[in-house]
Amino acid sequence: MTDAALKAAQAPLTDNREGMSYLETLPRKVVTVYLPLFIILVVLLFPFYWMVITSVKPDAQLLDLDSSNPLWVVSPTLQHIEKLLFGSAYPRWLFNTMIVATVATFLSIFASVLAAYAITRIRYKGAATVGGLIFLAYLVPPSILFIPLSAVIHTYGLFDTPFALILTYPTILIPFCTWLLMGYFKTIPYELEECALIDGASRWQILVRIVLPLAVPGLISAFIFAFTLCWNEFIYALTFISSDHNKTVPVAIISNFVDGDIFRWGSLMAGALIGSLPLVILYAFFVEHYVSAMTGAVKE
Amino acid sequence: MAMDSLAATPARMARSEPSRWDRLRVNRNWLGLWFMVPAMAFLLLFLAYPLGLGIWMSMTDMRIGRGGTFIGIENYVYLLDDRDFLRATAFTLTYTFVASIFKFAIGLYLAILLNNNMPFKAIIRAIVLIPFIVPTVLSAVAFWWIFDTQFSIITWLLRKSGLIEPGYLINWLGDPFLAQCSVIFANIWRGIPFIAITLLAGLQTVSPSLYEAATLDGASNWQRFRYITYPLLTPIIAVVMTFSVLFTFTDFQLIWAMTRGGPVNATHLMATLSYQRGILGGRLGEGAAIATAMVPFLLAAIMVSWFGLQRRKWQQGEAND
Numbered sequence: 270m271t272d273a274a275l276k277a278a279q280a281p282l283t284d285n286r287e288g289m290s291y292l293e294t295l296p297r298k299v300v301t302v303y304l305p306l307f308i309i310l311v312v313l314l315f316p317f318y319w320m321v322i323t324s325v326k327p328d329a330q331l332l333d334l335d336s337s338n339p340l341w342v343v344s345p346t347l348q349h350i351e352k353l354l355f356g357s358a359y360p361r362w363l364f365n366t367m368i369v370a371t372v373a374t375f376l377s378i379f380a381s382v383l384a385a386y387a388i389t390r391i392r393y394k395g396a397a398t399v400g401g402l403i404f405l406a407y408l409v410p411p412s413i414l415f416i417p418l419s420a421v422i423h424t425y426g427l428f429d430t431p432f433a434l435i436l437t438y439p440t441i442l443i444p445f446c447t448w449l450l451m452g453y454f455k456t457i458p459y460e461l462e463e464c465a466l467i468d469g470a471s472r473w474q475i476l477v478r479i480v481l482p483l484a485v486p487g488l489i490s491a492f493i494f495a496f497t498l499c500w501n502e503f504i505y506a507l508t509f510i511s512s513d514h515n516k517t518v519p520v521a522i523i524s525n526f527v528d529g530d531i532f533r534w535g536s537l538m539a540g541a542l543i544g545s546l547p548l549v550i551l552y553a554f555f556v557e558h559y560v561s562a563m564t565g566a567v568k569e
Numbered sequence: 570m571a572m573d574s575l576a577a578t579p580a581r582m583a584r585s586e587p588s589r590w591d592r593l594r595v596n597r598n599w600l601g602l603w604f605m606v607p608a609m610a611f612l613l614l615f616l617a618y619p620l621g622l623g624i625w626m627s628m629t630d631m632r633i634g635r636g637g638t639f640i641g642i643e644n645y646v647y648l649l650d651d652r653d654f655l656r657a658t659a660f661t662l663t664y665t666f667v668a669s670i671f672k673f674a675i676g677l678y679l680a681i682l683l684n685n686n687m688p689f690k691a692i693i694r695a696i697v698l699i700p701f702i703v704p705t706v707l708s709a710v711a712f713w714w715i716f717d718t719q720f721s722i723i724t725w726l727l728r729k730s731g732l733i734e735p736g737y738l739i740n741w742l743g744d745p746f747l748a749q750c751s752v753i754f755a756n757i758w759r760g761i762p763f764i765a766i767t768l769l770a771g772l773q774t775v776s777p778s779l780y781e782a783a784t785l786d787g788a789s790n791w792q793r794f795r796y797i798t799y800p801l802l803t804p805i806i807a808v809v810m811t812f813s814v815l816f817t818f819t820d821f822q823l824i825w826a827m828t829r830g831g832p833v834n835a836t837h838l839m840a841t842l843s844y845q846r847g848i849l850g851g852r853l854g855e856g857a858a859i860a861t862a863m864v865p866f867l868l869a870a871i872m873v874s875w876f877g878l879q880r881r882k883w884q885q886g887e888a889n890d
């Protein structure tokens with residue numbers, strides 16, 4: 270190692286990444302790493318910047334790009350946000366989204382915990398096959414299901430009620446959560462359960478008193494990710510809900526703000542911004558859980 | 570029937586011959602079944618059943634408000650002659666192909682960049698994921714505004730930098746070809762974080778000592794990527810790209826929020842076309858047929874990205890030995 274370092278110090282062109290990053294000179298790193306990274310980050314974040322700027326810009330500046338720099342805002346206004354919160358049904362939509370996402374997530378986590386525990390620990394006959402089928406269910410996209418599902422929803426008399434969404438979202442969430450939780454349950458040592466069995470605990474007690482407390486990080490990951498997926502869901506909400514007061518934020522933004530009004534952009538952007546804030550805040554608190562949910566589900 | 574003997578010989582007999590209730594409570598298979606009930610109920614009622622129903626509906630002339638009669642493959646025959654459907658299929662394939670390639674290339678590049686040691690590493694990684702967190706529809710609305718004909722900020726930037734004449738407008742979402750490019754760009758933008766972060770997780774499992782050894786053996790940057798990073802990353806690439814291709818192919822929200830399939834149906838994906846025909850047009854049977862027509866493509870995509878990449882992994886495993 271020291272030899273290599275000496276050599277590299279004499280010939281700084283030896284570009285070494287990873288474990289040997291201390292061998293790199295700063296200017297070189299600026300060109301190969303920081304600059305491209307900066308460009309990509311700017312592109313990735315620009316739409317949000319634009320969202321924020323637009324939602325606080327007065328209408329006059331929105332529609333006149335030439336008199337002032339459109340990338341900045343001269344005298345910010347809260348009128349769009351005010352109009353949104355007090356002059357429209359936006360709070361109602363936000364509330365709907367929150368309720369639907371929370372209930373659907375809890376339902377799915379409950380079902381997934383039981384299923385994942387049964388598949389990994391009870392190991393009934395055919396458990397491996399069921400695990401595979403659940404993974405396949407994960408690959409069935411909502412966009413090939415929404416038409417027959419709308420027929421099913423009509424038959425059950427759920428059309429245009431929050432239950433249409435609360436009961437259909439778990440089909441997207443359960444496969445994902447089960448798969449994620451299976452990974453967590455597998456890491457819990459068997460011996461713990463055996464001890465509990467000998468002490469006379471039932472399977473249910475084992476699950477609630479021993480397995481679940483140990484799988485809390487997994488539960489948080491599953492919860493946050495499922496919640497995000499619910500909040501994000503669009504096609505079911507668009508198809509199964511028709512009246513304004515039952516809509517969720519994404520659908521309402523698309524269908525209720527889009528009219529011929531040329532002054533709609535400010536409120537539209539404010540609506541998009543406020544609609545994303547809860548998720549971004551949730552994300553900011555649980556970044557690690559988020560990443561582990563994403564990679565955990567992929568790695569399995 | 571066993572009750573009499575149970576009553577006669579107490580505890581011991583009861584233990585060796587469990588009642589039916591005990592069997593339902595303790596037996597592995599029954600217990601497993603009880604635990605599976607909630608998940609299975611959801612998946613059978615709202616996933617498996619609609620999946621089958623969809624295939625049946627695609628063979629009927631069902632409309633909203635009236636049940637259909639069985640008409641065999643007539644819907645499919647009709648669709649094969651339908652210009653809009655063929656165009657939507659072609660665009661769906663292009664959309665998936667182009668977007669996936671760019672997402673993969675830029676995502677992998679970003680993952681490698683993020684894998685470097687640098688200040689504020691954790692914050693930068695957290696920021697990268699934001700486009701993935703924000704609901705697609707809401708960021709699509711932002712893109713809609715960015716690509717607005719009159720007030721597009723991109724047009725303004727181009728104008729200011731002198732690339733186009735002052736006063737010239739670009740009809741981003743009004744011109745068929747530009748609209749296709751715009752929605753593909755938005756999809757790439759939205760897909761990169763997921764790929765970058767999952768690949769980054771894969772990169773972090775690669776031991777740095779491999780790179781050190783290769784460097785000592787005189788491997789170039791490209792060789793280290795080609796013969797160390799790439800082979801070790803292949804399994805995770807296979808999974809990530811399968812998901813990415815799948816979700817791109819069945820995309821709906823982005824298109825619906827930005828263009829609703831227009832202009833002149835140029836940006837219709839199969840999913841949006843099936844919504845337009847099935848729900849808005851009321852021809853449920855035809856809509857279901859379009860949705861069902863996606864299934865073979867999906868299966869093919871899963872097969873190709875799965876087995877194709879898996880086999881390459883074996884080949885490289887042999888070559889590296």
